[in-house]
Amino acid sequence: MTATQELTKNQSLVFNALARADGPLSAYTILDQLRNDGFRAPLQVYRALDKLLDYGMIHRLESINAFVACAHPHTHSHGHGMIAFAICEKCGQVSEFSDDIITGRVREWTNSNGFKQSKTTIEIRGVCANCGTA
Amino acid sequence: MTATQELTKNQSLVFNALARADGPLSAYTILDQLRNDGFRAPLQVYRALDKLLDYGMIHRLESINAFVACAHPHTHSHGHGMIAFAICEKCGQVSEFSDDIITGRVREWTNSNGFKQSKTTIEIRGVCANCGTA
DNA sequence: TTCGATATGTGATGTTATTACATTTGTCAA
DNA sequence: TTGACAAATGTAATAACATCACATATCGAA
Numbered sequence: 001m002t003a004t005q006e007l008t009k010n011q012s013l014v015f016n017a018l019a020r021a022d023g024p025l026s027a028y029t030i031l032d033q034l035r036n037d038g039f040r041a042p043l044q045v046y047r048a049l050d051k052l053l054d055y056g057m058i059h060r061l062e063s064i065n066a067f068v069a070c071a072h073p074h075t076h077s078h079g080h081g082m083i084a085f086a087i088c089e090k091c092g093q094v095s096e097f098s099d100d101i102i103t104g105r106v107r108e109w110t111n112s113n114g115f116k117q118s119k120t121t122i123e124i125r126g127v128c129a130n131c132g133t134a
Numbered sequence: 135m136t137a138t139q140e141l142t143k144n145q146s147l148v149f150n151a152l153a154r155a156d157g158p159l160s161a162y163t164i165l166d167q168l169r170n171d172g173f174r175a176p177l178q179v180y181r182a183l184d185k186l187l188d189y190g191m192i193h194r195l196e197s198i199n200a201f202v203a204c205a206h207p208h209t210h211s212h213g214h215g216m217i218a219f220a221i222c223e224k225c226g227q228v229s230e231f232s233d234d235i236i237t238g239r240v241r242e243w244t245n246s247n248g249f250k251q252s253k254t255t256i257e258i259r260g261v262c263a264n265c266g267t268a
Numbered sequence: 269t270t271c272g273a274t275a276t277g278t279g280a281t282g283t284t285a286t287t288a289c290a291t292t293t294g295t296c297a298a
Numbered sequence: 299t300t301g302a303c304a305a306a307t308g309t310a311a312t313a314a315c316a317t318c319a320c321a322t323a324t325c326g327a328a
Binding site: 062063084086088089095097099101102105106109110113114115116117118119120121122123124125126127128129132133 | 196197218220222223229231233235236239240243244247248249250251252253254255256257258259260261262263266267
């Protein structure tokens with residue numbers, strides 16, 4: 001379940017909306033974009049988003065209540081590394097990266113504290129290089 | 135502006151609500167707890183929370199839309215290290231720690247990408263040691 | 269004492285997410 | 299083929315989280 005064509009109709013519509021966007025979208029923004037495709041209610045969006053999150057095709061940005069298409073689907077699908085996001089507060093652009101050392105340090109803390117982690121969020125808010133110089 | 139007695143009335147009420155709680159509270163939970171103290175509207179809570187965040191006395195947990203009193207006020211007030219939170223999804227308990235290596239790796243990424251970070255969120259969701267064995 | 273900055277009170281509104289229930293579609297085995 | 303189950307969908311209502319707009323009050327410094 002990693003290819004676009006195996007998605008259901010609603011899942012494809014939502015994923016494509018995120019894929020063609022140049023930044024994160026809120027669930028309600030997606031809903032508005034898909035009105036012409038028959039979307040009427042938030043739940044249609046949220047259900048699709050849930051599945052796409054399951055499949056690892058998109059990410060949720062907790063600090064801004066928005067969603068982005070995964071930038072490096074191949075890289076992540078294999079490794080179990082944590083993904084960090086740098087979110088520009090001016091232009092909204094999101095950069096995605098993962099760092100084995102950070103992943104290792106987090107794992108070290110969880111192991112030594114008996115904490116079973118299920119999902120880890122790393123979000124850096126700030127101003128990107130483009131917007132910083134402008 | 136680090137001592138409790140320098141806070142305004144509303145700020146003190148909100149901070150004390152968080153300080154005596156054994157875990158994170160949502161803004162609306164705080165509001166309900168402070169009805170008897172004259173609180174009527176969400177904004178009274180949110181305004182106090184904003185200030186307390188400014189002062190570094192509390193933290194916002196982005197992934198669960200809740201707030202906690204800072205566990206180690208002395209440690210953090212000096213260093214500029216990022217704080218990580220481990221949030222138990224069973225009991226709600228939050229552990230706070232900071233790690234210089236993680237801080238350093240994040241800084242390395244932001245420096246080499248010209249990204250000016252303003253605030254960084256690290257939240258580990260999972261099950262704590264107590265709940266994992268129970 | 270008067271001006272400005274900060275804090276407060278209050279109602280309305282905006283934004284994000286879920287519950288509840290009915291219906292449809294797809295799959296698979298008898 | 300059909301019946302039965304799982305997954306997906308449609309829709310309305312509601313819950314949960316957060317801010318706007320505007321009026322009033324409090325306090326410290328010029």
